[in-house]
Amino acid sequence: MSTGDTITLKVEFSGGLELLFSNQRSHKLSVPALVPKKYGDASSETKPADITFLIHYLRDNLLKERVELFMESDTVRPGILVLVNDTDWELEGEGDYSLKAGDEIVFISTLHGG
C-alpha cells in the first residue's frame, strides 16, 4: 500500500499485450504519489500520479519492445482497453484518473480467435 510518497499498484496485461511486457501478465509496481505535470520534466508543477503518467512510466520501465504497439500520441493505442478495478477507464476519467494505493489497472487487447 501507500508508503507516504509512493503508491503500489497491480498492473495486468492480457489479450496478447503481455507479449510486449516480457510475456508476463501480472506485475506489482510502485510509482511516486506526486509526479511532474509534464512527464519527465522535474522542474514542472506536480500532480497526483494518474493513468496518463502510468502509461508513460510503463513505456519507460516495463515495456520491452515496439512502443508503437502500446502507445500513440501520449495515450494508449486506440485498440487497447484500459480497466480500473474492473471498470472501463472511460467511466473513471480516462487518463486523468488519479491512482490510489492497491488499484488494479488492466490493459487488454481484443482476442480474435474462435
Added chain:
Amino acid sequence: MSTGDTITLKVEFSGGLELLFSNQRSHKLSVPALVPKKYGDASSETKPADITFLIHYLRDNLLKERVELFMESDTVRPGILVLVNDTDWELEGEGDYSLKAGDEIVFISTLHGG
C-alpha cells in the same frame, strides 16, 4: 457505510436457502455496531457485532419460516457454508468475525442437480 453506530452489510442467500428468506437472494441491511455479548440481553456487556450476532439477527428479522433449516445450536446448520467477502468463514474466525461496513456475507447450501 457505517454511520457511527450502525454497520451496513450486503447479505446473500443461494443454493436454495433463499427460499427461507422470501425467495430473495440479495438483502441490504444495517445492524448495530455494538451488540450485547449475550444475544437479546440488553443488560449484558457489549461486543462488536459479529457473524454469530448476524445469524441470530437474520433469524429474528429476515427469516420467514422453518428456523431449524437455517440454525442449529446457536450457529448455522452444518450443511450451510458462510462466506465473508468471497472467503470461507473458517478462514476468517467463523462466528467471531467482526462485521465491517460494506462486508458481503453469503450463506449457501450445496446444489445437487445435474
Added chain:
Amino acid sequence: MQLSLEDYPRYGRQMILDGFGLTGQLKLQSSSVAVVGAGGLGCPALQYLAAAGIGRIGIIDHDVVEVSNLQRQILHDESKVGMAKAESAARALRRINSKLTIDAICDALTPENAVELLSPYDTILDCTDNAPTRYLLSDTAVFLGKPLVSGAAQKFEGQLCTYNLGTVGPCYRCLFPTPPARELVGTCEETGVLGAVTGVIGNMQALEAIKIILGLHDQRPSLLLFSALGSPPFRSIKLRSRKTTCPACGDSKQKVGDIKEIDYVQFCGGPAPDWEGRGL
C-alpha cells in the same frame, strides 16, 4: 402461436423456471438466431441454442471440417472431415432437435452479403476467428439494429461481450475504434487454443442469446474475461455506454459509410501473414 403437446415434456425442465414458463418457451420457438462461425465457439453455442428450442437457427461458415478442428469443434466428428462445417453442424443439430428450422449457409460473410444474410435473424452470434469479420459483424448489427453476442478465445483466455444491446449498449467500435496491432494478434492456428476454453465462451454466448430473447438480460454493458489458469478464472468488467462520437453507432449515424464499401481486411492491417509460407 402454440406449443405442440409433445414439446411440454421436452422443455418442461426449463419451462418450470421462474421468469420462463410457456411464454418463455414460445419466445424461443418464435425467435431466430444467426451463428457466424461453426468452429470452436459456434459448436457449443449452437448445441445449447438448438437444445433449448430456438425456432430458427442460421449457421454461416464457408470452411470445411479438418482433423485439426476436432480437438475443440465438438459438433464435427471424424466422419465429417472434408464436409462443409455449416452442413456438418446443421446435421448434428437436426439429430438433437428435428423440429427446428436450420439454415446451413456455406458462404463466407462479406461486406457485400452481410446485411442480406443476417437480416432474417433477430440475434447474431459472433463466433468468428478474425478481426475483419468482427468489425464487419459489428457494423452490420448496428445497421440492422440487432444485438451481437460476441465471443473470442485464444490460448487459455476468452472474452465475451454483447454489443449493440438495447438503447445504451456500445458497439465493437465504441470499445475498440482501432484493431489491435497485427503483431499481437494470432489466430487459433498460430497461437493455439484449449478446447474447453472455446467451450465455456461459446456456451456463455448461447446463454446470453437466450437471456436476451427471454427478456432476462439486465442490458448493462459488460465484458466477461476468462482465463483458464487464472485465479479467479472469471472477471466481469463494467463498460462504457454507446459513444455519441462512434463512427458506426454514434449520433452521426454510419459515419463509417456504406458497409459494402468498407475494406475491412485493409482496416485490420491487411491479410493475415502466411506464417507457413514463410517457413514458420
Added chain:
Amino acid sequence: MQLSLEDYPRYGRQMILDGFGLTGQLKLQSSSVAVVGAGGLGCPALQYLAAAGIGRIGIIDHDVVEVSNLQRQILHDESKVGMAKAESAARALRRINSKLTIDAICDALTPENAVELLSPYDTILDCTDNAPTRYLLSDTAVFLGKPLVSGAAQKFEGQLCTYNLGTVGPCYRCLFPTPPARELVGTCEETGVLGAVTGVIGNMQALEAIKIILGLHDQRPSLLLFSALGSPPFRSIKLRSRKTTCPACGDSKQKVGDIKEIDYVQFCGGPAPDWEGRGL
C-alpha cells in the same frame, strides 16, 4: 509411450500452448477419467475430455435417455430416447474420437460397487444429481486418494469445486458435514434447470480435470459460484483446507467407517419424496 503421427495435426492446436507440448498430450493420452452421470453436466464434460484426447474415459450411469433430457443433455439425441445414457454417450464419444478407450458402465453407483468401479481411473468427475451419491463419491475419492471434480446445477445457478486435491484439498464432508435440508433441495426434475447452465459447469469440470492431469492446476482450494442472471455471473471463493477433524479425510482416517456399510440415502434424509405420486 509415443504419440502416433496422425495425432500431431489432430492435437496441434493445444500442443503449441505454453505448458502443454508433446509431454502434455502424452499425459492426457495416458490418463483415465471416470465421469459419474451422463446427464446435463456429464455430457459437456465428456465431450471436451474426449476431444482433448484423454486416453480412457469411464461413463457411469444407469438411467435411460428420456425426451425431457434433450433440453440440456447434448450428447443424447432424439434417436437415443430409451437407450442407456452411458451407451448413448459412449457412441457419441467414439464418433468424435475413435482411438480412445470408452467404458460404458450402465450400473448405478452404490456403496457396494463404488470403490471397485472407480479404482481404474485417475480422476473422478461428479456429474450426478443427488446428495447421497455426492457423499458416496466424496468418501470413495478420499479412500482411493483421487481428486474429485464436482459440479452441480439447478435453476439458473451452478457450483464447481474440486475436492481431495493434493495434500491440502478438503473433501465434500470438510465443507458440508451435514447434507442440506431435504426441503431446500430439489432435483432438476422438481426445480428445473437451464441447459446452458449445466453446460458451463460441465465444461468447467472437463477443464479442471485437464488442468489437474497437465499439472497446471494451482491446487488452491476454491469454489466457483455461477449465477446465470447474476451480475457478476461468476464468483470465486477461497476455501478452507482439509480439516483434521473431518470424519472422512481427517487425521482419524475414515472415521465414517467402511463405505460399504454407510446408508447414504438415510444420511441424506431418506428417499426423495415422490412429488408426482403425491399429485404434484
